[in-house]
Amino acid sequence: MRLLTFKGGVHPPERKELSAEKVIETAPLPSLLILPLSQHIGAPLAPVVGVGDEVREGQLIADSEAFVSAPLHAPASGRVKAIEPRLSFTGVKINSIVLEVSDSQEKTGLAPLTQADLTPEKIRKRAREAGLVGLGGAAFPTHVKLSPPSDKPIDTVLINGCECEPYLTCDYRLMLEEPEEIISGLKLIMIAVGANRGVIVVEENKRDAGQILNEIAEKEENIEVVLTKTKYPQGSEKHLIKAVLDREVPSGALPFEVGAYVQNVQTTIALSRAFWKGEPLTERVVTVSGEAVSHPKNLKVKLGTPAQDLIEFCGGFSEEPDKVIFGGPMTGFSIFDFSVPVVKGTSGILALKVGEIELGDRSNECLRCGRCLDACPVFLMPVTLANLTLAGDIDGLEAKGALDCVECGSCAFVCPTRRPLVQLIRYAKFEVLARKKK
Ligand code: SF4
Ligand code: SF4
Structure with missing residues (x-):
């Protein structure tokens, strides 16, 4: 098969062997769940429960009238202990519902839908009701993504099974363990956006998962599985579309501009469950890995579970970690307080030993080597953007395409002196956007 x-792109050490063979286990219910009211792109939520209220698993606990937002449901039965600002993985405090988990658990949910409900409107409505957001990390509300402009026809849905970030294996395990749910969710997306072709895209290093999916896809007329080379950031939407469909998404545009729709594996499964089983999004699969974790695992985790509970369930640290990261090592956030909770976009919690994946020195001095230019998959000049950020040149940043940066981290990965290029460019994007809003 052609790959x-x-x-462009880079080849960081994969390090997936630490957890790739670990079958998904269910993490124990913690005694306390911390549920930030803003864990998606869009308007923050307002609680629809009060302190002292008893709630059941699956019950709606926070919502918003804004279109770009996604409601939140109780991941377990319990009592609302507080609604107060709590630390999130980004390092800032976010207003959160703190839920004291009960000994006895009772479930509620949405009514399962049927064949008679297979319309674009009902699929979108269900995605919203269930609080679905992109579980690959972007956390963009799924019902909004499923509502492209009517004058932008979509012909192909790509299911992103690349999981190109090092260490992470939660999507890989789901492709092995729940392939039927992926095909089922893909069919729902195709109906919702009116596409007649579905493609599941898997990196070559997960060939076995591709084969399992292919056995099911072969029974479907318009669904296929393709393999891509193992390269970072293959899973970024624009690179996936370029590799599979040979279409360029223009600068500042979204995939629907070129007739494509991309959805992550885990979100696709969540849509199938929400539609056919009436399950709101209250849990997700998280990879807990890194050489400083005693027993790396893939865990089915209730949203709101503190990171420290999961680290303890994995046997704790085998030694003092150099850093602990929420997400993957290329795009994740370092955390310093392990009480921060898992949210909808949390794909991994990594505890890394000193020097586990780092290359080169840490002087942060630019050597003018040009490696970041070669690595950037959207052909930006990361070194120039970083320098413009340090100089506070917002005009220059906008002119040099800072907003096109997909924050993949490839530039920082290849930089021999470990300049904090992504952090600088992320800050630059924030500044450019802030000025545009004025
Ligand atoms: S500038 Fe942005 S898109 Fe380019 S390599 Fe760096 S993080 Fe990735
Ligand atoms: S890779 Fe690092 S050292 Fe090399 S040009 Fe880019 S910023 Fe400078």
Whole structure:
């Protein structure tokens, strides 16, 4: 089979062997769940419960009238202990519902839908009701993504099974363990956006998962599985579309501009469950890995579970970690307080030993080597953007395309002196956007 790819990108150490063979286990229910009211892109939620209220698993606990937002449901039965600002993985405090988990658990949910409900409107409505957001990390509300402009027809849905970030294996395990749910969710997305072709895209290093999916896809007329080269950031939407469909998403545009729709594996499964089983999004699969974790695992975790509970369930630290990261090592956030909770976009919790994946020195001095330019998959000049950020040149940043940065981290990965290029460019994007809003 020909391997599809894109130009540029990097080859960080994969380190997936630490957890790839670990079958998904269910993490124990913690005694306390911390549920930030803003864990998606869009308007924050307002609680619809009060302190002291008893809630059941699956019950709606926070919502918003804004279109770009996604409601939140109780991941377990319990009592609302507090609604107060709590630390999140980003390092800032976010207003959160703190739920004291009960000894006895009772479940509620949405009514399961049927074949008679297979319309674009009902699929979108269900995605919203269930609080679905992109579980690959972006946390963009799924019902909004499923509502492209009517004058932008979509012909192909790509299911992103690349999981190109090092260490992470939760999507890989789901492709092995729940392939039927992926095909089922893909069919729902195709109906919702009116596409007649579905493609599941898997990186070559997960060939076995591709084969399992292919056995099911072969029974479907318009669904296929393709393999891509193992390269970072293959899973970024624009690179996936380029590699598989040979279409360029223009600068500042979204995939629907080129007739494509991309959805992550885990979100696709969540949509199938929400539609056919009436399950709101209250849990997700998280990879807990890194050489400083005693027993790396893939865990089915209730949203709101503190990171420290999961680290303890994995046997604790085998030694003092150099850093602990929420997400993958390329795009994740370092955390310093392990009480921060898992949210909808949390794909991994990594505890890394000193020097586990770092290359080169840490002087942060630019050597003018040009490696970051070669690595950038959207052909930006990361070194220039970083320098413009340090100089506070917002005009220059906008002119040099800072907003096109997909925050993949490839530039920082190849930089021999470990300049904090992504952090600088992320800050630059924030500044450019803030000025545009004025
Ligand atoms: S500038 Fe942005 S898109 Fe380019 S390599 Fe760096 S993080 Fe990735
Ligand atoms: S990779 Fe690092 S050292 Fe090399 S040009 Fe880019 S910022 Fe400078």
